Amino acid sequence: MILRDIYWVFWRELKKLLRQRLHILMAVVQPAVWLALMGNAMSGLTANPVAARMLGTGNYLEFMTPGVMVMTSLFGGVYGGASVLWDRRLGFLNKMLTSPLHRAAIPLGKLLALLVQSLFQVLLIAIIALLLGVHFATGLPGIVFLLLLAGLFGMIMGGISLALAARIKSHETLFAIMNFFTMPLMFTSNALYPTRAMPSWLQKIAAYNPLSFAVTPMRTVATRGWVWGDILPGLAALLVMVVLVVALAVHQFSRSVD
Amino acid sequence: MGAIIEAQELVKVFPGGIRAVDGVSFQVEEGEIFGFLGPNGAGKSTTIAMLTTLRRPTGGTARIAGLDVVRDADKVRRVIGNVSQDLAVDDDLTGYENLKLQAGFYRLPRREAEERIEEVLAMVGLTERARDLVETYSGGMRKRLDIACGLLHRPRVLFLDEPTLGLDIQTRREIWDYIRRLREEVGMTIFLTTHYMEEADSLCDRIAIIDRGKIVAIGTPEELKGRVGQEVLEFEFSSGTDEAVAAAVARIKNIPNVREVRRGSGNGYVATVVQGAQVVPALFEAIAGLEVKVGSVSLKRATLDDVFLYYTGRKIREEEGGEGAMRTRMIMRRVRGR
Structure with missing residues (x-):
């Protein structure tokens, strides 16, 4: 029963997504520009053997691609709660809440749509990266793995955003809270710099940054191959976080009747 | 059942x-x-x-x-x-x-x-x-x-x-x-x-x-309309001192078919009455001899508006939730589309 309810919430979000194709493409433009500009600007760096060793690859673009993928799903996920705020403001949330629709279906359906959106965006980035000459060490299976991990990370951010949106009524507050986390999360992770180039205090933060949990296994797969010892810890942490966050979001919606 | x-x-x-x-x-x-x-x-x-x-x-x-x-x-x-x-x-x-x-x-x-x-x-x-x-x-x-x-x-x-x-x-x-x-x-x-x-x-x-x-x-x-009185009589004094007006209103309240008299806007008063057609001449008889002049009198059947006013002391304001609200809502929707 709940699966059908989730399907209908998902169906609605997907219809909306398909009508906002431009919006979804635009969300990819920025990371693509990053890739093209930063990748080029930093390529001088990788000519330096010390830097190349820190990056673990001779090509900064290859180093950066997984980071940019995670960033894209991060930004997509962060604003996932906004759809709940709109639904509330336009009365659609009440419409769902006065119907027999299972309450848990609301966050779950929306999360599923968010996952589809980030998978699509990350796929676009993978294609752009390929066009820019990035070589993925593990080929197509590796790319699929990258998509799934980035999607997983997007769901974590989306789940937090949705859980907050169940309580917070204003867009401004939700965005302020989410923005407060977004930038520090990005710059204290290994998404854009190699951990080995960081001062030791930052290294410690980066090691426990959820963003790094996603980036490390992805970068391993993209640049070095299936080195499970470097893949599994991050993957396991992500899976645990997804379960917790989704449970939190479901809980928030189940009790959203006061 | x-x-x-x-x-x-x-x-x-x-x-x-x-x-x-x-x-x-x-x-x-x-x-x-x-x-x-x-x-x-x-x-x-x-x-x-x-x-x-x-x-x-x-x-x-x-x-x-x-x-x-x-x-x-x-x-x-x-x-x-x-x-x-x-x-x-x-x-x-x-x-x-x-x-x-x-x-x-x-x-x-x-x-x-x-x-x-x-x-x-x-x-x-x-x-x-x-x-x-x-x-x-x-x-x-x-x-x-x-x-x-x-x-x-x-x-x-x-x-x-x-x-x-x-x-x-x-x-x-x-x-x-x-x-x-x-x-x-x-x-x-x-x-x-x-x-x-x-x-x-x-x-x-x-x-x-x-x-x-x-x-x-x-x-x-x-x-509900019956409870308020079947009809509403509105009248307005065009001249008269405050005391004279007060005395006139007091006499009007004593007319048998008048249920209640409330102050309206300005010098106007609103009375809920039954058999209003007979109240009108009775009103003029009642105030005869006082130094007041009645500027206008109107009699209408009680509506739900009167009932509402009677029970809540307020008029239901249509503009509060009328066109304005709809317009705001439509504008909000448009903003969102961008």
Whole structure:
């Protein structure tokens, strides 16, 4: 029963997504520009053997691609709660809440749509990266793995955003809270710099940054191959976080009747 | 048998101690069109939110079709339809898709859903525009679509919160017709709130007036008007000292068929009366000899507006929730599209 309810919430979000194709493409433009500009600007760096060793690859673009993928799903996920705020403001949330629709279906359906959106965006980035000459060490299976991990990370951010949106009524507050986390999360992770180039205090933060949990296994797969010892810890942490966050979001919606 | 909505001593206290609903009891019979009126902030919306399972009562109970709105919330949701004043239709979907989604929410089998969608589309006259995005609809069309959504699962009780808010006269009349047909053809019970008194008068079998969280009057429109007095006499003094006017008013109050005299605007007064045609000459006899002059007198049949004023001390202000509200809502939607 709940699966059908989730399907209908998902169906609605997907219809909306398909009508906002431009919006979804635009969300990819920025990371693509990053890739093209930063990748080029930093390529001088990788000519330096010390830097190349820190990056673990001779090509900064290859180093950066997984980071940019995670960033894209991060930004997509962060604003996932906004759809709940709109639904509330336009009365659609009440419409769902006065119907027999299972309450848990609301966050779950929306999360599923968010996952589809980030998978699509990350796929676009993978294609752009390929066009820019990035070589993925593990080929197509590796790319699929990258998509799934980035999607997983997007769901974590989306789940937090949705859980907050169940309580917070204003867009401004939700965005302020989410923005407060977004930038520090990005710059204290290994998404854009190699951990080995960081001062030791930052290294410690980066090691426990959820963003790094996603980036490390992805970068391993993209640049070095299936080195499970470097893949599994991050993957396991992500899976645990997804379960917790989704449970939190479901809980928030189940009790959203006061 | 009979009562399909039973509210008993419903109370809702919000954090901060505001008693939005303060011991509301009433019953609605099956098949009735029941009007729920009150000034803004009187507790109307909160009462509806409790009846439609959106808010949990702080005290008291409410049952719909014998089901408790708290304990059996999920079953209640199946027997009620809720058309809020928010125009809660999705602009990014077509009219047809909105209905399809609604059918999904109510778990209608696919076949049945398709038949019913066609049926309600025809009923609200949107069959031709069903495949267009709601974004391109006018306010009236959106409202009709929203009502169609509320009807799709054939609820036994339909909550219509301000169904004609901000709509033009013609669309309002059309919606009244739909509402009447629903009752006649389907026997649906309708719980209606409105700012338009003539709407309540012409549609509702019974009316409850709520003010400051309490029900202050309940009955058929005729009964309520009868309680206030069948007619309203308005008169205005064009000259006279304050003392003379006060003396005149005191004498007018003593005329047998005059029930109550209230101060109107300026030097005007409003009296509720019975057999007003005889009160008019009696009024002039009563004030004969006093140093006052009456500038104007008018007599009209009591309307629900008078009833409302009598019980709440306020006039229901149509502009509060009228065109302005609709415009704000439409602008908000447009902003969002960007």
